[in-house]
Amino acid sequence: MNMQPKHPYIVGISGASGVIISKKIVDSLLAKELEVVTVFSNASKLVWDQELSTSYQTDILEWSEYPNYTNYAVGDLTAPIASGSYHTNGMIIVPCSMNSVASLGNGITNNLLLRSADVCLKEKRPLTIIPRETPLHAIHLSNLTKLATMGATIMPTDPPFYLGLQTTAEIVDYFVAKVLIQLGIETELPEKFRYLGK
Numbered sequence: 001m002n003m004q005p006k007h008p009y010i011v012g013i014s015g016a017s018g019v020i021i022s023k024k025i026v027d028s029l030l031a032k033e034l035e036v037v038t039v040f041s042n043a044s045k046l047v048w049d050q051e052l053s054t055s056y057q058t059d060i061l062e063w064s065e066y067p068n069y070t071n072y073a074v075g076d077l078t079a080p081i082a083s084g085s086y087h088t089n090g091m092i093i094v095p096c097s098m099n100s101v102a103s104l105g106n107g108i109t110n111n112l113l114l115r116s117a118d119v120c121l122k123e124k125r126p127l128t129i130i131p132r133e134t135p136l137h138a139i140h141l142s143n144l145t146k147l148a149t150m151g152a153t154i155m156p157t158d159p160p161f162y163l164g165l166q167t168t169a170e171i172v173d174y175f176v177a178k179v180l181i182q183l184g185i186e187t188e189l190p191e192k193f194r195y196l197g198k
């Protein structure tokens with residue numbers, strides 16, 4: 001029997017467009033009975049309420065029904081994920097605003113989302129960044145390059161035009177599957193996503 005402790009995946013949600021992807025990633029990790037910790041930046045709460053039909057508070061409440069789910073306030077720098085001694089499976093920042101990219105690329109860690117991502121970098125744990133901005137100027141690109149150089153995986157949300165997907169929901173499902181595969185999480189794929197996982 002595998003007695004390995006279950007370490008959490010941290011999902012950091014910052015204030016950029018695309019929070020439908022954050023919601024689907026948390027739903028998918030919880031459905032797989034994986035441990036999940038979320039941290040919402042203050043700006044992400046505005047975006048959540050603008051882009052989704054449910055409020056972030058309602059979603060946190062629903063996820064809290066799962067025993068494998070925890071949310072920490074972004075100001076709670078005493079949370080375990082702020083410490084390198086607390087083991088995690090790494091972190092996904094989805095979506096990642098250019099503000100958070102800039103902070104992380106320059107070692108600024110003045111909230112729990114940034115601190116826990118910085119911990120992943122210093123402890124060499126996986127950090128997947130899903131940036132959302134267009135167009136990107138040279139400072140955005142330079143900060144993303146710094147993070148990539150430090151080992152973070154940068155995954156823009158580019159749609160797979162070659163698959164002929166028809167709806168936003170299909171594109172989100174595809175992207176979430178791609179992120180889960182990138183994290184090494186076993187993921188069943190419908191035939192329409194045939195190029196993934198091969």
Ligand SMILES: Cc1cc2nc3c(=O)[nH]c(=O)nc-3n(C[C@H](O)[C@H](O)[C@H](O)COP(=O)(O)O)c2cc1C
Binds near residue numbers: 101
């Ligand atoms: C509705 C809305 C959408 C936004 N979309 C983006 C975006 O796609 N990318 C981005 O970098 N910033 C976006 N912003 C601006 C960020 O929220 C802002 O820079 C904020 O300071 C980010 O803080 P955070 O990194 O702590 O979440 C958006 C703001 C709002 C209110």
